[in-house]
Amino acid sequence: MAVRAGLTTAKVVDAALELVDEQGVEALTLAAVAARTGVATPSLYKHIGSLGDLRGLIGLRVMEDMTRRFTETVVGRSGDEAVRALMHAYRAYVQEHPKRYAAAPMDPLHDELQRAAGLKFMELILATLRSYGLEGSDAIHATRRLRVIVHGFASIESSGGFGLPEGLGDTYDQLVRMYLDDLRGKS
Amino acid sequence: MAVRAGLTTAKVVDAALELVDEQGVEALTLAAVAARTGVATPSLYKHIGSLGDLRGLIGLRVMEDMTRRFTETVVGRSGDEAVRALMHAYRAYVQEHPKRYAAAPMDPLHDELQRAAGLKFMELILATLRSYGLEGSDAIHATRRLRVIVHGFASIESSGGFGLPEGLGDTYDQLVRMYLDDLRGKS
DNA sequence: CGTAGGTGGCTAATGGCGTTAGCTTTTCAG
DNA sequence: CTGAAAAGCTAACGCCATTAGCCACCTACG
Numbered sequence A, B: 001m002a003v004r005a006g007l008t009t010a011k012v013v014d015a016a017l018e019l020v021d022e023q024g025v026e027a028l029t030l031a032a033v034a035a036r037t038g039v040a041t042p043s044l045y046k047h048i049g050s051l052g053d054l055r056g057l058i059g060l061r062v063m064e065d066m067t068r069r070f071t072e073t074v075v076g077r078s079g080d081e082a083v084r085a086l087m088h089a090y091r092a093y094v095q096e097h098p099k100r101y102a103a104a105p106m107d108p109l110h111d112e113l114q115r116a117a118g119l120k121f122m123e124l125i126l127a128t129l130r131s132y133g134l135e136g137s138d139a140i141h142a143t144r145r146l147r148v149i150v151h152g153f154a155s156i157e158s159s160g161g162f163g164l165p166e167g168l169g170d171t172y173d174q175l176v177r178m179y180l181d182d183l184r185g186k187s
Numbered sequence C: 001c002g003t004a005g006g007t008g009g010c011t012a013a014t015g016g017c018g019t020t021a022g023c024t025t026t027t028c029a030g
Numbered sequence D: 001c002t003g004a005a006a007a008g009c010t011a012a013c014g015c016c017a018t019t020a021g022c023c024a025c026c027t028a029c030g
Helices: A009-023 A030-037 A041-046 A051-074 A079-096 A115-128 A137-158 A168-186 B009-023 B030-037 B041-046 B051-074 B079-096 B115-128 B137-158 B168-186
Strands: none
Touching: A009 A030, A009 A051, A030 A041, A030 A051, A051 A079, A051 A115, A079 A115, A079 A137, A079 A168, A115 A137, A137 A168, A137 B137, A137 B168, A168 B137, A168 B168, B009 B030, B009 B051, B030 B041, B030 B051, B051 B079, B051 B115, B079 B115, B079 B137, B079 B168, B115 B137, B137 B168
16 A cells, blocks of 8 residues: 655665755764655665765765766866866855765765766866866876865855855955966966 | 872863874764773763864864964064965874864854964964055955965865875975965065 | 565664763862 | 762663564566
8 A cells, every 4th residue: 555665776865965955964864864755764775785875975976966067067168268167166066055065075086986976077177277288297286276276165165164255256266366377377 | 999080171182182183083972082081971071061062172172283383383484485384384284183184173263162263373374474465355365365275285185185195295385386476466 | 367576665673872860989178 | 077069970861873574565477
C-alpha cells in the first residue's frame, strides 16, 4: 500500500544541499536529511556509504555546479574580459549560495572522487588565461594567484568576515584590476 | 588525598589547542580534552560554558597569538619592507600551525568575545600601511585586499589545496609583489 | 499470470558525544 | 578549626551515526 519514497543517491544529495543552503554545513546531519526526504535515517545507507561520503558528494556537486556555470560565463570571451567575467561569476555564485561555499572542497585534487572535477576547474582557469601566452610555471603561478584572490574574497565575504558590507563591490573590483595589471605587466 | 588536577580555563584552552594542532579541528571533543587534562568530561564545565564556548576561546587565543607575533615582526619597519614582513609572517605562522588555522575565526568582529582582538589585528594592518598615506575608504580597501591575499593563500595552502607544493614560495612572492605594485600605483 | 530475487524501506540496538543534575571532596579564608 | 566555595566525580538523558536483521515491494523471467 504505502508507496515508496523512491530515493536515489542524487535525490539524497539534492536534499542535503538544500539543507546546507538553508541552515549551513554544521546542520548537515543524516537525521535531518532523512526527515527532509521522508525516510528513516538508516534507509539513507541504501544510497550513500556514510555521512562523510555524503559530504564528499555534496562537495563534488558544488564543484561541478560552479565549473559548469563559470564555463558558460567564460565561453566566447577572451583576455581581460574573460578573466573579469570569471572572477565576477565566482563571487556571484558564492553570494547566491553563501552557506554552500563552506561545503566546497578546498583540495579536490587530493580526493579520488573529486579529482576529475577539480582538474576541470583548474583547466577552465588555464583556458581563460590562454590568450596571455603564459608558459610553463608562469601559467601555474597565474592560476594560483587568481584562485587565491577569488577564494580569499569569497571565503571571507561568505562568512561575514568583512566588518561592514559597505563598498565590498569596490574592493573586489580593485582586486580584479590588481590581478589584471599584474598579469599584463608580466606577459 | 588524591591531589586535584588544578585546572583553569587557560589550561583547558592550552590542551584543546594542542589537540587541534595535532589532530585537527574535527578532533576537538570535550572527551578528548578531558582525557588530555586528566579529568572526567563533565568536570570541564567548571571552567568553560560549553564546547561552543571552548571553540570561541581557541579562536580568540589564535587571533591574539597571531597579532602578537605580527606586531613584533612589523615594529621598527615601514613601507614595503613592513608589508612584506607582515605578509610573510602570516604565511609562516600558518605553515607552523596548519591545523590550527582552521580554528581561527574569520569574522572576529561579529563575536562579542573576539571583537577586541579582531580590531587589534585590523589596526595592525592599518598601521603597517600608514606610510602610504591612504585616506578614508582607500585605507579600508587596501586593508581588505591584503587580508584577501594572505587569508586566501594561507587557507588554501594549510588545507593542502594547491595540487603540488612546488614553487609555492614563488607564488606567494608574486602575490606580495602584486599587492605592493598595486599599492604604489595608487598612492 | 505467477513467482523468485533483488532492492529499498523499516525497527531495534550499540556506542560516542554534549550536557545537566546532584553528590563528594578538597582547599582555604576567617 | 571550621565552614563554605570551588573543583572534582558518577549517573543519566537525548541526539547522532552506524550496523544488523527483517519485511514489502517491484520486476524480470518462466
